[in-house]
Amino acid sequence: MESEAAAERSEMHPNEDALNAYADGTASAAEAADVERHVASCASCRQTVDDLREILRAASDLDPREPPVRAWSRIERAIAIERGAPLEGARAGDLAYAAAPSGASHASASRITTSRAAIVAWLAAAAAIVLAAVVGLRYAPVQRQDSLSAARGDGTAQAVEAELRQAEAHYENAIKGLEQIASAEQNTLDPRTAATLQKNLAVIDQAISESRAAVRSQPASEPAQQSLIENFKTKIGLLQDTVALINEMRKGNEAGAAQIVSGLKQKGN
Amino acid sequence: MTAAKQRLPSPFPSKGSSEGVDLVARYRAGDADAFETLYRQHAARIYTLACRMAGSPEDGEDLLQEIFLQAHRKLDSFKGDASIGTWLYRLALNHCLDYVRSRQARMSKVTDTLDADTSMEPTARRETPIARIDLDRAIERLPEGCREAFVLHDVEGFDHKEVGALLGIAEGTSKSQVFKARMKLRGFLRGRK
Numbered sequence: 001m002e003s004e005a006a007a008e009r010s011e012m013h014p015n016e017d018a019l020n021a022y023a024d025g026t027a028s029a030a031e032a033a034d035v036e037r038h039v040a041s042c043a044s045c046r047q048t049v050d051d052l053r054e055i056l057r058a059a060s061d062l063d064p065r066e067p068p069v070r071a072w073s074r075i076e077r078a079i080a081i082e083r084g085a086p087l088e089g090a091r092a093g094d095l096a097y098a099a100a101p102s103g104a105s106h107a108s109a110s111r112i113t114t115s116r117a118a119i120v121a122w123l124a125a126a127a128a129i130v131l132a133a134v135v136g137l138r139y140a141p142v143q144r145q146d147s148l149s150a151a152r153g154d155g156t157a158q159a160v161e162a163e164l165r166q167a168e169a170h171y172e173n174a175i176k177g178l179e180q181i182a183s184a185e186q187n188t189l190d191p192r193t194a195a196t197l198q199k200n201l202a203v204i205d206q207a208i209s210e211s212r213a214a215v216r217s218q219p220a221s222e223p224a225q226q227s228l229i230e231n232f233k234t235k236i237g238l239l240q241d242t243v244a245l246i247n248e249m250r251k252g253n254e255a256g257a258a259q260i261v262s263g264l265k266q267k268g269n
Numbered sequence: 270m271t272a273a274k275q276r277l278p279s280p281f282p283s284k285g286s287s288e289g290v291d292l293v294a295r296y297r298a299g300d301a302d303a304f305e306t307l308y309r310q311h312a313a314r315i316y317t318l319a320c321r322m323a324g325s326p327e328d329g330e331d332l333l334q335e336i337f338l339q340a341h342r343k344l345d346s347f348k349g350d351a352s353i354g355t356w357l358y359r360l361a362l363n364h365c366l367d368y369v370r371s372r373q374a375r376m377s378k379v380t381d382t383l384d385a386d387t388s389m390e391p392t393a394r395r396e397t398p399i400a401r402i403d404l405d406r407a408i409e410r411l412p413e414g415c416r417e418a419f420v421l422h423d424v425e426g427f428d429h430k431e432v433g434a435l436l437g438i439a440e441g442t443s444k445s446q447v448f449k450a451r452m453k454l455r456g457f458l459r460g461r462k
């Protein structure tokens with residue numbers, strides 16, 4: 001009788017939990033024996049177990065990912081804001097250069113390197129002022145969403161619109177500041193890269209314009225609101241890349257600049 | 270978190286402990302380069318964890334920035350009981366978990382209702398080993414809930430009890446989420462052929 005029952009069990013396909021537990025070795029001895037008997041005669045379940053084992057093997061052997069080059073620049077700038085101090089390169093008596101990058105024009109030859117560092121620091125510090133708002137904006141759509149929901153609860157469409165306008169103003173301020181930095185220093189970029197940036201910005205501007213129109217026609221539409229916020233975030237990301245690229249080129253870090261340019265091209269495709 | 274502790278030494282070199290202490294000492298003495306060195310040594314490991322937990326490189330980059338800002342703020346409290354790599358990893362993991370919880374709270378997504386279950390789709394036999402990059406991309410496509418459980422269990426090496434505690438779910442739920450993730454990954458990876 002027992003052998004008949006075992007034979008019957010082995011003909012039934014084990015459920016996914018049993019196959020998973022068998023694959024990662026956590027099944028009880030009895031469960032494992034049942035699955036083992038079954039997979040010996042069932043090609044489909046044997047294949048599933050093989051696949052699960054391969055996923056387990058691959059998952060434990062995944063490669064680490066390298067963060068983008070700009071990531072450190074962003075962290076460095078944010079730390080500089082927290083410290084309320086100029087970035088490295090502006091230390092050791094370079095504050096005059098940091099405050100006025102044009103000071104490089106009257107720098108002596110022996111201070112060329114220092115003044116270049118000071119320009120980098122100025123750029124970074126200028127970007128930091130804008131990024132101070134941007135860093136804090138990561139959770140902004142969520143908070144905004146909560147506010148929007150609360151406003152909906154009150155049934156006041158005007159309140160929703162006011163909240164969204166406020167969110168837009170935050171993003172537009174951040175974008176304006178970044179655009180100023182990017183356009184003031186755009187001659188640092190080679191014409192092809194500048195053209196790629198302009199092309200990408202034009203695409204994003206079009207998307208912002210369309211999602212803004214959608215929000216205007218349907219102020220209560222959550223997807224339209226989310227789309228507008230996402231497009232703002234995309235534009236901010238592109239402008240952040242631009243500032244990071246300018247900084248890398250100023251530093252003479254060709255590898256870092258090339259990696260950012262490659263990312264920009266991919267975004268444009 | 271025994272399992273994860275056992276797996277931590279591999280990404281962090283054994284000499285990292287004394288080197289880490291030196292770096293922290295340099296940082297405390299005002300050497301601004303020390304923090305950048307710390308970043309260069311550990312950023313990839315933390316960025317990888319953040320990308321996989323968040324499910325996108327964009328969110329992973331934001332999390333990386335927040336984690337290192339927090340590390341910068343808290344580095345003075347580093348006592349040296351664990352290696353600096355372990356300290357950073359725990360900080361990163363807690364930050365990722367906070368992010369996951371806050372996102373789940375506001376999205377209240379139910380994984381079962383997300384995409385169609387691909388695990389039972391007829392599939393072609395896969396004849397080549399899973400490429401790491403394919404698996405990494407497939408992990409990003411996993412629904413919230415089962416992705417975090419899978420990353421913590423199958424990638425980071427926590428056991429189900431620990432995953433349950435970290436994610437605030439029952440041990441059995443961790444098991445079912447991990448199993449569900451594996452079956453979905455199987456479907457994704459077979460579908461790519």
